[in-house]
Amino acid sequence: xxxxxxxxxxxxxxxxxxxxxxxxIIGVALSACIFTVAAAALNLVYGYTGLLSFAQLGFWGxxxxxxxxxxxxxxxxxxxxxxxxxxxxxxxxLAIGYPALRTNRHAFVMTTLAFALxxxxxxxxxxxxxxxxxxxxxxxxxxLFGYAFRTTPQFYLLAWAYALLALGFLYAxxxxxxxxxxxxxxxxxxxxxxxxxSPMPYKLAAFAIAAAITxxxxxxxxxxxxxxxxxxLDFYYMQTFLIMVIIGGAGSFWGVVIAGVxxxxxxxxxxxxxxxxxxxxxxxxxxxxxxxxxxVAGWLHAWRVARMRAAVR
Amino acid sequence: MSALLDVHSLxxxxxxxxxxxxxxxxxxxGSMTGLIGPNGSGKSTTIDCISGFQRPxxxxxxxxxxxxxxxxxxxxxxxxxxxxxxxxxxxxxxPVLDNLMIAGQQFDEAGWVDELLRTxxxxxxxxxxxxxxxxxxELVGLTRYSALEAGILSYGQKKLVALAAALMxxxxxxxxxxxxxxxxxxxxxxxxxxxxxxxxxxETFLIVEHNVEFITNLCDNVIVLDQGRKLAEGPAAEVHQDxxxxxxxxxxxxxxxxxxxxx
Numbered sequence: 001x002x003x004x005x006x007x008x009x010x011x012x013x014x015x016x017x018x019x020x021x022x023x024x025i026i027g028v029a030l031s032a033c034i035f036t037v038a039a040a041a042l043n044l045v046y047g048y049t050g051l052l053s054f055a056q057l058g059f060w061g062x063x064x065x066x067x068x069x070x071x072x073x074x075x076x077x078x079x080x081x082x083x084x085x086x087x088x089x090x091x092x093x094l095a096i097g098y099p100a101l102r103t104n105r106h107a108f109v110m111t112t113l114a115f116a117l118x119x120x121x122x123x124x125x126x127x128x129x130x131x132x133x134x135x136x137x138x139x140x141x142x143x144l145f146g147y148a149f150r151t152t153p154q155f156y157l158l159a160w161a162y163a164l165l166a167l168g169f170l171y172a173x174x175x176x177x178x179x180x181x182x183x184x185x186x187x188x189x190x191x192x193x194x195x196x197x198s199p200m201p202y203k204l205a206a207f208a209i210a211a212a213i214t215x216x217x218x219x220x221x222x223x224x225x226x227x228x229x230x231x232x233l234d235f236y237y238m239q240t241f242l243i244m245v246i247i248g249g250a251g252s253f254w255g256v257v258i259a260g261v262x263x264x265x266x267x268x269x270x271x272x273x274x275x276x277x278x279x280x281x282x283x284x285x286x287x288x289x290x291x292x293x294x295x296v297a298g299w300l301h302a303w304r305v306a307r308m309r310a311a312v313r
Numbered sequence: 314m315s316a317l318l319d320v321h322s323l324x325x326x327x328x329x330x331x332x333x334x335x336x337x338x339x340x341x342x343g344s345m346t347g348l349i350g351p352n353g354s355g356k357s358t359t360i361d362c363i364s365g366f367q368r369p370x371x372x373x374x375x376x377x378x379x380x381x382x383x384x385x386x387x388x389x390x391x392x393x394x395x396x397x398x399x400x401x402x403x404x405x406x407x408p409v410l411d412n413l414m415i416a417g418q419q420f421d422e423a424g425w426v427d428e429l430l431r432t433x434x435x436x437x438x439x440x441x442x443x444x445x446x447x448x449x450x451e452l453v454g455l456t457r458y459s460a461l462e463a464g465i466l467s468y469g470q471k472k473l474v475a476l477a478a479a480l481m482x483x484x485x486x487x488x489x490x491x492x493x494x495x496x497x498x499x500x501x502x503x504x505x506x507x508x509x510x511x512x513x514x515x516e517t518f519l520i521v522e523h524n525v526e527f528i529t530n531l532c533d534n535v536i537v538l539d540q541g542r543k544l545a546e547g548p549a550a551e552v553h554q555d556x557x558x559x560x561x562x563x564x565x566x567x568x569x570x571x572x573x574x575x576x
Contacts, residue, residue, distance in 0.1 A: 169429075172429050172430075172431075173428075173429060176428040176429060176431075176435075177414075177415075177418050177423075177428055177439070178425060178428050178429075180407070180411060180414075180415060181415060181418070183404070183406070183407060184404050184407065184415050187404045187405060187406060187407070188402050188403075188404060190366070190386070190398075190402070191398070191402040191403070191404070192387075192415075193385070193386040193387045193390070194364065194366075194386055194387075194390055194395070194396055194398070194402075195387075195390055195395070195415060195416040195419065195478070195481075195482075196387050196390035196391040196395075196419035196420065196482065197387055197415075197418075197419050198385070198387045205425075305462060305464075305465060308461045308462065308465055309465050311461075312458070312461065312465060312466075
């Protein structure tokens, strides 16, 4: 039943270019695919493992730059660029994750924030590599076996395929015992250790996997924009991912995926009133947080727990 | 017979206060050992040092012939020592059955690749763990709660979940930190029966508890700590007659009046 619904939704999303001819709608759907993947990756770190990481913004940026530089400076192709993005991010995540995860959770948040700001500084000031504020324009459309992803609908299919792949992988991970162990680490780390499990490899793996997935998402999005500049590291992106996770319900796979799609579309739906758009958007967020502090999934969960309590009595 | 756990002149100080001061004892396989003493006598620090949650300043801890002094908690758990905590610790937001299965998962063969691909080895490991978890849940009488989140259970029920989780990997030694403190008195007998049953099946226990009656009923050997030192050791009946033990607990000497601690 659930599986059927998921397959139907995925197929419907894949068929979008044939359902509408509007490049605008397809463009929004493309952003929804990419942002949802980044949010789901953040959910792995924040929702499951309980580590609020602002480093996702840095990984998003490194992914974008690594892909663009591979193609424009080092003469590789787009796919090699994505591979570089994933590998660079995994290595960087292991390097900064190991010391940062040895600190407490609050210090971890600050460390990851500093990292994100640092990446943004490098993007702006290492002019000989990144061209600084000028950015790297004119990113060519990627090709696969002679097929070029040139138009928005074509590029959308690429983003859609990646979203399926990345979300499928994250789902397998989150629903395995690894995912359950991450939740256990979030809830009681010393109990996890008393049960023979070393938390560090789990936390490090979650951090590195999320970094690699976010990096590839950033790489794809960069080539959709056809330019990368330091604005790619704007806090707007981090805020978008975080809103998706929080509204969907940190720690709920489907909650975050559904919120990702809806929250990517919401600012666009509100375009009927240009003046009021962001005000309404803010009001919706505020109302959602007041009514459901644990996100949609948290709200459903509280309801389930209430039923369990009733059943116990 | 050689000891399962050998603790030799263990010591640990906090800011100059000797919480544990040269404590030695041995636990025989298949035995039930009680560790009692007034508040602040060093019971918790002793088992924290044994289980790796505190690093001892001196002494040696040997588990089944293997030196585990100062090892990390998860390594000690893998060596076969499982413990529970005084302030009950369970995964509040996970079902009771999952609470148990996590406790056992480090000890089977399935690796991370098996997990992601859901290989046969993964499914077999999960099946074995689930069967054992269901047995243990039944043993502690929580079968009807096994699908519910541990967080909604009562304090005493959570202690039973923690006990069952500690038993999951069939450990060599189970260390229980106050298994019946805060548990409804009518339920204490049930816990006693469960522990006795497990012990008869061969499980070895070290139990820290304030409830002297509980310890007397269960344990064949009782160790009494006071101010970080071992005061007495022996069968429960003998230890109770020991004048020094009575003094430590009841403060018979006039100068100890202010430190009166109920047993």
